Amino acid sequence: MSDFDYDLFVIGGGSGGVRAARVAAGDAGAKVALAEADRYGGTCVIRGCGPKKLMVFASEYAEVVEDARNYGWSLQEGPFDWTGFHARLSDELDRLEGVYRKLLKNSGVDAYDARARLKDEHTVELSTGETFTAKHILLATGGRPVRPEIPNAHLGLVSDDLFHLEELPKRILIVGGGYIACEFACILHGLGVEVTQFYRGAQVLRGFDEEARGLIADAMTERGIDLHLGTDIVEMRCATDEDLEGHPQSAISMSGTIREDSEEPAENREGPIWVKATNGDAAVFDLVFFATGRRPNTDDMGLEELGVKLGRKGEVLVDEYSQTAVPSIYAIGDVTDRMNLTPVAIREGMAFVETVFKGNPTPVDHEMVPSAVFTQPEFGTVGLSEEDARDQEPIEVYSTSFRPMQTAFAGRSDRVLMKLVVSRETRKVLGCHIVAPNAGEMIQLAGIAMKMGATKEDFDRTVAVHPTMSEEIVTMRNPTRHG
Structure with a gap:
């Protein structure tokens, strides 16, 4: 019988913490608890990626009416109803939070709606006054936006x-x-x-x-x-x-x-x-x-008193296995300020479970991670920028910018960018950058090829899908410049 109340106590109910908790409990058979002081789902689901992307979708309809007219449709413009949209958005966030709670419950995780801090390297103290011991503690408390230090x-x-x-x-x-x-x-x-x-x-x-x-x-x-x-x-x-x-x-x-x-x-x-x-x-x-910065949520958690080392911004410092300076305490996600992306936090959580509960030491892989910026147009990126690659080794750059067929016909002046950064020595594609509608969807697939080590010639051998914007990624034959 264990000397601890739990095998694992997770602090933070965001995507990374919830994934680690339910996989440790469901797949590895560990006895797991999780504490969350706010809504389950964390930054991404409740106040980040999820609601933001729905707002992106809503905002993109502003140009649909005018474009449709240029394509022969007779449509009427109307005002945007924030109240109606916001009500549907709130309902969706409630639904998603319910999904996260259900996932934990179905995996056998004990969930506590309370703020947690560390009493010692194996003890968690909740704002309810309860204390629990755990063989391992996982910090997944995320980050928060901060205001600049100016008057008012x-x-x-x-x-x-x-x-x-x-x-x-x-x-x-x-x-x-x-x-x-x-x-x-x-x-x-x-x-x-x-x-x-x-x-x-x-x-x-x-x-x-x-x-x-x-x-x-x-x-x-x-x-x-x-x-x-x-x-x-x-x-x-x-x-x-x-x-x-x-x-x-x-x-x-x-x-x-x-x-x-x-x-x-x-x-x-x-x-x-x-x-x-x-x-x-x-x-x-x-x-x-x-929108001037974010800070990891490490305030008043008793970390430094226990020997957990923090960085300049308050981030938890960890090794390649997400372990802190205190052997029983680990940290994943935005609280470590390594690569603040939801899918990365989930991968870090999975690697933690493999390492600690499945006997398979798994370092976190932060190489060739695709990401997207949901501006208009979108920006999809994976690998090195041209500037970073040039500082690393001799490169070739293949780049093209043009007006896409759909918006050009509608009379809009929008331009897109397709760009590959290539190693002159190995011919591997070091970076891919796309600025275009739905660039996030495109960069995911480019990321697979680059993770596999695709060369420029691999891209060249791939037959284009015509007529599409993305075909330009495999039809750029001559370098735009060298570096």
């Missing part, structure tokens, strides 16, 4: 808040240039919101392929997003009546709607926000949304 930053929203708006604003300022900022800029613009975006860097989507970044930024600007590069907030505060002159639009707060005829004193409103930028311009917005 509390007036701005973060990504978690956007899914709870009772109404859409008329004007919004998005601060940031990463994938979350750019995705929501496209989403909200598609839903009819007037979007301004500040980013202090020289180009959005830092860390991604430079050519792809430029095309996406141009597309966002052409669609009507007011993008300001090299720009940040200097000052922000609640707008005064003087600030509001010339800005008759309603002001939306997180807690509801404050109309311009509200009797509430202006200084007490959390509605219109006056913002001054580094370029000297000042403007009033209904909402300010900060």
Whole structure:
């Protein structure tokens, strides 16, 4: 009989934690418990990928009517009904959370709706006052969005808040240039919101392929997003009546709607926000949304006191097997800040179970992981950017940009990008970058070939599917440039 209450105690009910818990219990026969302080499903299911992708779908219908007319259909435009959509979205999130709870229950995992912290290397203490011992503890607490350290930053929203708006604003300022900022800029613009975006860097989507970044930024600007590069907030505060002159639009707060005829004193409103930028311009917005970074959820968990080492951002430091400096404690997912993608967290959870409960030491594989940025157009990427590959070895670049048939016929000026980065020595495809509608769907399949070690000649030998956008990936014969 075990000296512990559980073989495994998982802290965090997101995708990685739930997968690890139910596989350890269901497949490996371990006695498992899991604690979650919020909703089951974590960032991805409740306040990230899932609801965001549904919002992406909703926003893309904005161009359907005009395109359909150019294809001979007689359709009428209508206003977007945020209230109706939001109700359906909430129902879907409730359904998905129920699925996660059911998966745990059916696998025999004991679930606790409570916040957990570590009392010692084998003991978990819950906010309910209960304590449990476990042979192994798995940290899967994820991360959270943070506001910048500027005066009145509390007036701005973060990504978690956007899914709870009772109404859409008329004007919004998005601060940031990463994938979350750019995705929501496209989403909200598609839903009819007037979007301004500040980013202090020289180009959005830092860390991604430079050519792809430029095309996406141009597309966002052409669609009507007011993008300001090299720009940040200097000052922000609640707008005064003087600030509001010339800005008759309603002001939306997180807690509801404050109309311009509200009797509430202006200084007490959390509605219109006056913002001054580094370029000297000042403007009033209904909402300010900060997409300026995330932090791992490691606060007040008793980790460092036990000897668990944390990094500069508070991330849990682990080895290739997801083990911390304390042998009985492991960590996976965003709390480790290795590669913050849901499928990666799930793979890390599976590797943990293989290593700890199935006697099959399995290091985590973070090589050639495909990912997508759901801007408009989408960006699918796998492998090295041109810049990173050039720093590593001599390369050839095969790249083409063109107007796709469907939108060109409809009169839109949209452009797509297909790009391969190839090793001159081994001929292996080191990077594939696609900017196009449904690029996320395409990059998944390219990722399979690249994971198998496909060369440029393997791509060349593949017959094209015509007429498609993706055929360009296998028809680029001559390098665009060398590096």
